[in-house]
Amino acid sequence: MSDVLRRIEIPIALTIIATLLQVIPYYLDIPPLESAANTASNAVLIIVACATFVGVISIIQVHGKRIQRQSEGWYYSLLVIGFTVIMSITGLPIPEVGLSVNNSVYNWLFTNVLTPLGSTMYSILAFFITSAAFRAFRARNVESSIVLVAGTIMVMSNAPLLTNYLPFIADIALWIRSYPNMATFRGVMIGAALGSMALAVRTLMGIERGYLRGGGEE
Amino acid sequence: MAFLIAGRIFGLVCLLVIMGAVAYYIRESQGGKVPKVRRIPGIDAIDESIGRAVEMGRPVFCSHGIANLRAATSGPQTLAGLSVLSYVAKQTVSVGADLYVPVRQPEVWPVAADIVETEYKLAGRGDEFDPDKVPFLSNNQFGYSSNYMGMMMREKPGANIMVGAYWAESLQLAETGSRIGAMQITGTANTSQIPFFLVVSDYCLIGEEIYAAGAYLTDDAPLIASLAGQDVGRIIAVILGLLGAITVTFGTNILLDLFGM
Numbered sequence: 295m296s297d298v299l300r301r302i303e304i305p306i307a308l309t310i311i312a313t314l315l316q317v318i319p320y321y322l323d324i325p326p327l328e329s330a331a332n333t334a335s336n337a338v339l340i341i342v343a344c345a346t347f348v349g350v351i352s353i354i355q356v357h358g359k360r361i362q363r364q365s366e367g368w369y370y371s372l373l374v375i376g377f378t379v380i381m382s383i384t385g386l387p388i389p390e391v392g393l394s395v396n397n398s399v400y401n402w403l404f405t406n407v408l409t410p411l412g413s414t415m416y417s418i419l420a421f422f423i424t425s426a427a428f429r430a431f432r433a434r435n436v437e438s439s440i441v442l443v444a445g446t447i448m449v450m451s452n453a454p455l456l457t458n459y460l461p462f463i464a465d466i467a468l469w470i471r472s473y474p475n476m477a478t479f480r481g482v483m484i485g486a487a488l489g490s491m492a493l494a495v496r497t498l499m500g501i502e503r504g505y506l507r508g509g510g511e512e
Numbered sequence: 513m514a515f516l517i518a519g520r521i522f523g524l525v526c527l528l529v530i531m532g533a534v535a536y537y538i539r540e541s542q543g544g545k546v547p548k549v550r551r552i553p554g555i556d557a558i559d560e561s562i563g564r565a566v567e568m569g570r571p572v573f574c575s576h577g578i579a580n581l582r583a584a585t586s587g588p589q590t591l592a593g594l595s596v597l598s599y600v601a602k603q604t605v606s607v608g609a610d611l612y613v614p615v616r617q618p619e620v621w622p623v624a625a626d627i628v629e630t631e632y633k634l635a636g637r638g639d640e641f642d643p644d645k646v647p648f649l650s651n652n653q654f655g656y657s658s659n660y661m662g663m664m665m666r667e668k669p670g671a672n673i674m675v676g677a678y679w680a681e682s683l684q685l686a687e688t689g690s691r692i693g694a695m696q697i698t699g700t701a702n703t704s705q706i707p708f709f710l711v712v713s714d715y716c717l718i719g720e721e722i723y724a725a726g727a728y729l730t731d732d733a734p735l736i737a738s739l740a741g742q743d744v745g746r747i748i749a750v751i752l753g754l755l756g757a758i759t760v761t762f763g764t765n766i767l768l769d770l771f772g773m
Contacts, residue, residue, distance in 0.1 A: 345622070
């Protein structure tokens with residue numbers, strides 16, 4: 295039985311069925327198929343919710359071992375597990391006993407720990423952009439010179455002091471955004487859409503197996 | 513034809529033509545007619561980056577983006593990233609390099625872990641697979657990126673391969689990789705992140721190149737042939753683009769009406 299369940303054809307068949315269930319109802323109005331697609335979507339949501347526990351298990355495995363071995367920085371692992379457990383328990387959907395996303399402890403952790411940490415990580419992006427720009431914006435050849443000039447104009451167009459005295463900079467920036475930039479992005483997007491279609495055909499034919507164990511080798 | 517949804521018929525026809533073309537080229541390849549595909553330096557450099565990491569005695573990092581497998585536009589990117597992971601895992605196992613795969617989505621984690629574990633088993637070294645090296649970090653975007661950056665700073669990888677869907681964390685990860693001197697191969701179809709990857713990494717796969725990576729790396733004739741089918745779609749896109757420009761110039765919205773836009 296276990297050998298049958300491990301056959302590579304099973305995930306391929308599931309992928310094909312799931313793909314067709316999503317694609318066909320978009321183009322064709324067949325109520326039974328649409329209903330089946332909705333059922334499949336709900337099933338996927340349940341699977342995803344269950345997968346969250348798999349993620350928690352992985353966190354506990356990795357960080358639990360670090361604490362057990364007292365590896366370097368093991369106390370950070372203790373914090374990770376501690377906060378995971380506290381937020382998981384206080385956020386449980388049992389309002390009758392005061393637990394839910396409205397729980398005061400959960401809310402405090404969310405507002406005063408999780409949100410500021412996320413904002414901090416997002417804001418340090420500015421420093422990464424600066425250091426990346428420092429290396430990239432060098433006029434080494436024609437192409438990099440074009441990037442340098444275009445980048446400088448875009449930065450200048452976002453400075454109100456400059457655009458107040460030199461309003462044409464905003465017009466040039468708008469032109470860059472609307473024509474060369476838009477044309478390039480659309481080209482990339484059309485190419486990516488075609489690429490994903492080809493990937494879908496390969497997956498539907500069962501020949502794209504990179505996402506399966508060992509590329510489908512058994 | 514009451515079951516056809518108005519406004520989506522022409523889109524369906526285009527989709528069927530493109531898919532038919534891809535299927536046609538795949539069938540042709542089974543008869544021995546395999547089209548030539550241009551070299552993609554970023555994909556060719558994967559072996560070089562792994563070799564470099566081994567020579568330096570450093571591990572290899574490979575991630576498949578932060579998206580799940582369900583989203584319409586980013587899901588296929590994750591699939592493409594997993595195909596690259598499959599190849600990278602095979603190569604790292606064969607040369608004995610350490611491979612780390614940081615994962616953001618809990619639903620993708622078992623797939624990624626299974627891919628890496630299977631490569632160890634296929635090489636007859638299943639007991640060497642360490643699940644701690646395929647960690648689920650956090651499903652919070654910046655929780656994931658801070659963890660990933662921390663791992664890179666501690667482990668100092670010789671190669672950092674990132675192919676998949678990335679958003680604001682793309683530059684944080686790639687810039688950290690650059691600071692520690694890792695050879696970086698990146699790729700995404702998220703247009704807003706491509707410039708960041710281009711600036712920071714050694715090689716960058718742009719848009720459709722990430723979808724071609726799986727086919728390109730396996731060098732399997734039907735997979736390679738499917739890439740030629742995309743060209744039919746490209747021709748349709750160019751023709752529609754030109755027709756759209758002409759019709760709008762002459763003040764008619766016939767194409768927009770055809771697509772139900």
